[in-house]
Amino acid sequence: MTDHDHDHDHDHARTVAPMVDEITDFEVLEIALRELCIEKGIFSADEHRRFTEFAEQIGPAPAAHLVARAWLDPDFKELALAEPMTASREVGVDWLEPTGFGTPSDFTAFEILEDTPTLHNVIVCALCSCYPRPILGNSPEWYRTPNYRRRMVRWPRQVLSEFGLELPEGVAVRVQDSNQKHRFMVMPMRPEGTNGWDEDRLAEIITRDCLIGVALPKPGRTANVITDTRPAVHPVD
Template sequence: MSHDHDHGHDHDRTVKPMVDEITDFEVLEIALRELCIEKGLFTAEQHRHFTEFAENIGPTPAAQLVAKAWLDPEFKALALTDPITACKEVGVDWLAPTGFGTPSDFVALKILEDTATVHHVIVCALCSCYPRPLLGNSPEWYRTPNYRRRIVRWPRQVLSEFGLQLPAGVEVRVEDSNQKHRFMVMPMRPDGTDGWSEEQLAEILTRDCLIGVALPTPGVTTNVITATHPAANPI
């Protein structure tokens, strides 16, 4: 009796095999990828190579570009007038970042220079367009409707939620990325960095600074996680 009871008890607790579930978007990605490979647009090896490239890039090249521009006026002029060429000097070739083909998000890049009276911040109000060859994959918050819709309407409020309080005399310009254009912010060089090397300057140029939701600050070398509080105008 005891044996039968134990057997039944164990049977009741048996966990059913897990079933892998995929989303509709994943199904579409698989179908499109296999079709492209079948049509000869790229090989499976090229797809693997690009996927690994996309997963490993980060904001380091962008930080190096701005740091170099802070120290070299001629390079700064090049970065602001011909940013695609300037990118090559920090190891990023937008036309062929992986050594084959053209990335799907390349058309045009513009670097936005902050001044004492103008502060830039970037967004993609429609989806999540982002200068990936320079900044890597976009942060999750950049892709949320909460950021995309609100930064356009209430930029100062949203920036304050990131911990960035700008003086009233500073104009905030929101640049909307789209299918054809990508933007990156060149913030002002902060006080207290005289005599710093390019490597030292690059360390304080975090991803958030290059998006425009933070300012480079001596001693701050990572993206700051600010305390979360309710938004006044949530969407």
């Protein structure tokens, strides 16, 4: 073999190295903990698969229908505010599923926060990323970032403005901090221009961001996508 051939083989070996996505420390921890739980018989691999499939298919549609139904039915609204777990089952969400006893991170006290003409609610988890997943689905990436978590509790109006939500001075902002024992969801006010709409049509404009409190429902806005935000400019100390 010539020196040229040796160099060529060496270069080829570098270019065909297997491409493996980088794995985070959290993913390593999850894999280790999952395998240990399966080994100890806490749950089986099949049970883990079924729960993973369940978690991946949930989304904010049930919550949107809950709010839309509350807008249309005063009795259901009263139920939703007084017994939100019962109201959740009315729109197809049983917080005990799929395990039959809930999960440590999700089966907790649940409260629906009602917006009024003088009060706007927004949810956050200042400590980590607690979120009502059974009824809202998986949390958006920005909700889990330290930037959102630490700034929302200090400068809520500025952060809301970065989502494009400018509230009048006469509207107070209440930031509700989720934790291990409590989960929250916002019930925004019904917007003007929706008279005569049925539940399905109303539910289309109640996006995930509205249910978190960083947006307001508006006719014509139906996309449940991560809202584009602009950078903060000179946060108030």
